[in-house]
Amino acid sequence: MTGVRGVSWLVWRQHRTTLWALLAFTVLVAGFFLYGGSGAADATSTLAGCVDATGPTAPPECSQAVTDFQQQHQYPLRQPLQVLQLLPLVFGLFLGAPLFAQEVESGTYRTALAQSVPRNRWFRAKVTVPVVMTVLGAGAITACATWWWHAVPAPLGSRFPWHGSMPFAAVGPAPVAKALLVLAIGITLGLLVRRTVAAMAATAVTGAVVLFALEHVRGALWPTVVAQRSDITAEPAPDGAWILNGGLVDTTGRRVPESSECYASTDYGQCLAGKGITGRWTEFHPASHFWPLQWTQTGLCLAASAALIALCFWWTRHRLT
Structure with missing residues (x-):
């Protein structure tokens, strides 16, 4: 052979x-x-x-x-x-x-x-x-x-x-x-x-x-999608998205760290608003x-x-x- x-x-x-x-x-x-x-x-x-x-x-x-x-x-x-x-x-x-x-x-x-x-x-x-x-x-x-x-x-x-x-x-x-x-x-x-x-x-x-x-x-x-929303209660990502990263933004759109002081507050949203934090940003892959x-x-x-x-x-x- x-x-x-x-x-x-x-x-x-x-x-x-x-x-x-x-x-x-x-x-x-x-x-x-x-x-x-x-x-x-x-x-x-x-x-x-x-x-x-x-x-x-x-x-x-x-x-x-x-x-x-x-x-x-x-x-x-x-x-x-x-x-x-x-x-x-x-x-x-x-x-x-x-x-x-x-x-x-x-x-x-x-x-x-x-x-x-x-x-x-x-x-x-x-x-x-x-x-x-x-x-x-x-x-x-x-x-x-x-x-x-x-x-x-x-x-x-x-x-x-x-x-x-x-x-x-x-x-x-x-x-x-x-x-x-x-x-x-x-x-x-x-x-x-x-x-x-x-x-x-x-x-x-x-x-x-x-x-x-x-x-x-x-x-x-693959390139991710970054979205921002003027709402601190929900992630600015569609249903079914693979969320990789995210955080808070202030009134100017600048990313800011989480505020540990507000976790113990009775009104979390009001506490963040008092610090000028008004929204969230999210990096994700959609479905x-x-x-x-x-x-x-x-x-x-x-x-x-x-x-x-x-x-x-x-x-x-x-x-x-």
């Missing part, structure tokens, strides 16, 4: 147990979300007149219907979405880290490089299989999870905000891009560490740090920023993945002997 197809088949043969296990995992998890999403979609159609009916003025029948919907379709979704945030680590640990580390550790890569297939084609064939598996596997799972999640927020409103780490980190295109990034991290560490178990451990730690960092900075990935934030994070992860794969390509050509 000297062609690229032969190398790809060899990669499949070398990692077939892991690939079959991941395929079965994908089918089971995607099937779970697909089943749950179909039930949520059917139930949502019966709540057309009770969208976001969660306040004290909501009709009793709507309040009970929304509560029942939450218990039957949101609660079963929460923990799976929380676990799904770790999905990128699965692909990085079991596909990325062992890909080159096993061959480098055992020395079998020398046999492959001694064949007539050039290094660039060998590298491309080696990387293509896990990349395709990651895109298809993570894509299928997150597509089904997104479908279930998409049916839930409309009737629940503020009970299930879009901007929380769950669901944001587990739906949309970003989880697929993060899976590719952690896969690339695993491949890179496998080449550098040259030991399979050590590379898997390093991938787990590095991948977790990267996922945490992406979650921490995602609010800065319409969900997809721009998703696609920006996706692009960032894909760019980092491409850079790491390029580094691995260079490494196999110049440092792997």
Whole structure:
């Protein structure tokens, strides 16, 4: 087997147990979300007149219907979405880290490089299989999870905000891009560490740090909106907004710190007015920023993945002997 197809088949043969296990995992998890999403979609159609009916003025029948919907379709979704945030680590640990580390550790890569297939084609064939598996596997799972999640927020409103780490980190295109990034991290560490178990451990730690960092900075990935209102009792942000920062302003519009003296006052508003404080300012992301934030994070992860794969390509050509 000297062609690229032969190398790809060899990669499949070398990692077939892991690939079959991941395929079965994908089918089971995607099937779970697909089943749950179909039930949520059917139930949502019966709540057309009770969208976001969660306040004290909501009709009793709507309040009970929304509560029942939450218990039957949101609660079963929460923990799976929380676990799904770790999905990128699965692909990085079991596909990325062992890909080159096993061959480098055992020395079998020398046999492959001694064949007539050039290094660039060998590298491309080696990387293509896990990349395709990651895109298809993570894509299928997150597509089904997104479908279930998409049916839930409309009737629940503020009970299930879009901007929380769950669901944001587990739906949309970003989880697929993060899976590719952690896969690339695993491949890179496998080449550098040259030991399979050590590379898997390093991938787990590095991948977790990267996922945490992406979650921490995602609010800065898209320009925020700043609004101001001459009212100290309410945030000047629309319903469903992701509020990042805020505070008080005086009569000139200048931002001023909170007044701790007024907290103990019997009339908080009158106390602030006496100090010349007449309004509030808020920095936020409206609900319409969900997809721009998703696609920006996706692009960032894909760019980092491409850079790491390029580094691995260079490494196999110049440092792997």
